Amino acid sequence: MDANVIISLNNVNFYYGQNRALTDITMNFRKNKVTALIGPSGCGKSTLLRLLNRMNDLIDDTRVEGDIIYEGKNIYSPDIDPVEIRKKIGMVFQKPNPFPKTIYNNIAYGPKLTASNTGDINMLVEQTLKQAVLWDEVKDILNQSAMKLSGGQQQRLCIARALAMKPDILLMDEPTSALDPISTAKIEELIEELKKDYTIIIVTHNMQQAARISDETAFFYLGNLIEYNKTEKIFTKPDVKQTEDYITGRFG
Amino acid sequence: MKHAINNQINQMKWRYFRQSAFFGLLRASALIITLALGGIIFYILYNGLSVISWEFISKPPTHSMTKGGIMPAILGTIYLTVGAISIGLPLGVASAIYLTEYAKQGKMIRFIKVGINCLAGVPSVVFGLFGLAFFVILFKFGSSILAGSLTLGFLILPTIIGASEEALKSVPQTFREASLALGVSKWQTIYRIVLPNALPGILTGSILGIGRAAGETAPIMFTAAAYFTAKLPGSIFDEVMALPYHIYVLATAGTNIEATRPIQYGTVLVLVAVVLGINLIAILIRGYMRRHKRW
Ligand SMILES: Nc1ncnc2c1ncn2[C@@H]1O[C@H](COP(=O)(O)OP(=O)(O)OP(=O)(O)O)[C@@H](O)[C@H]1O
Numbered sequence: 031m032d033a034n035v036i037i038s039l040n041n042v043n044f045y046y047g048q049n050r051a052l053t054d055i056t057m058n059f060r061k062n063k064v065t066a067l068i069g070p071s072g073c074g075k076s077t078l079l080r081l082l083n084r085m086n087d088l089i090d091d092t093r094v095e096g097d098i099i100y101e102g103k104n105i106y107s108p109d110i111d112p113v114e115i116r117k118k119i120g121m122v123f124q125k126p127n128p129f130p131k132t133i134y135n136n137i138a139y140g141p142k143l144t145a146s147n148t149g150d151i152n153m154l155v156e157q158t159l160k161q162a163v164l165w166d167e168v169k170d171i172l173n174q175s176a177m178k179l180s181g182g183q184q185q186r187l188c189i190a191r192a193l194a195m196k197p198d199i200l201l202m203d204e205p206t207s208a209l210d211p212i213s214t215a216k217i218e219e220l221i222e223e224l225k226k227d228y229t230i231i232i233v234t235h236n237m238q239q240a241a242r243i244s245d246e247t248a249f250f251y252l253g254n255l256i257e258y259n260k261t262e263k264i265f266t267k268p269d270v271k272q273t274e275d276y277i278t279g280r281f282g
Numbered sequence: 283m284k285h286a287i288n289n290q291i292n293q294m295k296w297r298y299f300r301q302s303a304f305f306g307l308l309r310a311s312a313l314i315i316t317l318a319l320g321g322i323i324f325y326i327l328y329n330g331l332s333v334i335s336w337e338f339i340s341k342p343p344t345h346s347m348t349k350g351g352i353m354p355a356i357l358g359t360i361y362l363t364v365g366a367i368s369i370g371l372p373l374g375v376a377s378a379i380y381l382t383e384y385a386k387q388g389k390m391i392r393f394i395k396v397g398i399n400c401l402a403g404v405p406s407v408v409f410g411l412f413g414l415a416f417f418v419i420l421f422k423f424g425s426s427i428l429a430g431s432l433t434l435g436f437l438i439l440p441t442i443i444g445a446s447e448e449a450l451k452s453v454p455q456t457f458r459e460a461s462l463a464l465g466v467s468k469w470q471t472i473y474r475i476v477l478p479n480a481l482p483g484i485l486t487g488s489i490l491g492i493g494r495a496a497g498e499t500a501p502i503m504f505t506a507a508a509y510f511t512a513k514l515p516g517s518i519f520d521e522v523m524a525l526p527y528h529i530y531v532l533a534t535a536g537t538n539i540e541a542t543r544p545i546q547y548g549t550v551l552v553l554v555a556v557v558l559g560i561n562l563i564a565i566l567i568r569g570y571m572r573r574h575k576r577w
């Protein structure tokens with residue numbers, strides 16, 4: 031496998047009960063790049079994202095076919111512990127979802143419990159909050175409830191919380207869709223910064239956002255991967271007509 | 283034009299009338315409930331207050347229970363209630379965690395849930411007989427605090443399971459997802475995130491169970507309650523007197539039923555106070571937890 035590939039899907043199908051949500055997906059995600067997943071509502075973007083850190087395991091009556099290879103192993107093979115996968119592949123959700131704990135404990139929670147990080151927790155909290163560009167805003171209120179932060183601050187806290195686990199990959203499902211333009215810009219800058227150290231896969235409905243921040247873009251339609259290429263190429267001269275129609279808003 | 287406006291005003295009046303009629307009805311039912319409760323409490327106070335004294339609360343009965351106090355019964359009821367809670371709460375919460383967090387939802391789980399609901403409807407005397415056959419005779423605990431606590435614990439189990447299930451379900455799924463997505467194990471997620479957030483709700487529901495455990499007569503009649511012992515229990519294998527049973531005994535089988543009327547009302551008053559007191563402790567604990575949750 032190409033050394034630049036961090037995770038690759040081979041002929042992946044995914045079913046919710048009888049309904050197939052993803053059809054025969056084959057694609058490679060590249061290391062230290064930002065990959066955007068785009069497509070109309072219900073095309074399976076979130077399903078694909080949650081497949082990569084086995085969050086779909088939480089839903090009863092689902093089934094995966096095909097291989098998802100990460101670090102040389104199929105993450106769905108029976109000898110793989112999903113908990114270990116999730117430590118290395120972090121996730122940020124659409125709606126900011128901090129724990130009803132203090133800001134400090136939101137960050138410290140994961141590392142403390144998983145013992146993956148036995149170093150100085152105070153250092154780690156400071157470091158990850160700085161990484162998430164939140165430190166200056168919260169350094170004096172670390173013992174205040176995270177629920178009192180603004181939506182944008184909460185989302186950056188959630189990013190910091192994921193970073194504290196020192197993951198390889200960060201999955202983001204429409205991380206800015208609940209935020210105002212200023213918070214959105216902050217998070218976009220942050221993503222730009224983070225891709226030096228992390229691989230980022232982001233779902234977005236915002237075409238400009240995809241064009242701005244991603245290196246590669248994958249367009250999905252009805253559970254199929256229609257086109258996957260360099261972002262520049264997708265947004266200037268896509269190979270498939272459907273892609274062009276979607277990007278230019280002439281869809282449906 | 284004028285006609286249309288009039289029409290509109292009439293409609294508004296009619297709507298307003300309906301609304302106030304409905305509110306009136308709601309107010310009336312709230313009032314009836316309050317009056318009924320007030321009436322009961324007033325009646326008990328009126329009849330029972332005269333016998334309440336330090337002596338009544340701190341001394342055992344004397345003169346074939348026609349004089350003296352009810353201290354052994356108060357202690358017995360506290361022992362039994364605390365015992366029932368220490369058995370019912372962990373068992374109930376554990377069952378609820380299994381049912382809501384672990385078990386795959388399906389026919390089997392629905393069947394178990396129906397079973398639990400049925401259990402909630404079983405008359406308490408049946409629990410008493412079950413306790414007699416099972417704990418007193420089969421396990422040879424004899425009539426004792428242990429057997430009575432176990433029986434009461436099982437009696438309140440459905441209440442606690444139901445309350446815990448509701449409380450667990452009301453913890454947002456996003457909290458679970460956030461924790462699991464960090465690579466925290468399922469058990470840790472439940473223990474660190476789900477349970478602390480569900481605990482106030484669990485306690486609220488369990489308060490109902492506490493009241494029931496303290497007030498029931500039938501389940502302890504065969505399993506724990508003594509007709510009369512001046513001696514205090516030395517271990518959990520001893521019989522105890524208990525307030526509800528003491529009331530029952532005085533009112534139906536005492537040596538001089540008429541003469542003990544005031545004592546009966548006094549005992550009822552103490553029982554109500556004990557139940558409210560135990561509830562108050564639970565409410566205080568719940569309040570403390572809520573305040574320290576830092577939402
Ligand atoms: N928990 C679920 N149970 C059953 N079907 C589901 C579930 N979640 C999603 N689906 C179905 O799978 C398909 C893909 O859903 P998915 O959430 O992945 O879409 P999406 O591309 O993320 O859409 P959106 O842009 O609206 O978030 C949809 O048809 C949806 O109805």
Ligand SMILES: [Mg+2]
Pocket residue numbers: 075076077203233
């Ligand atoms: Mg989605």
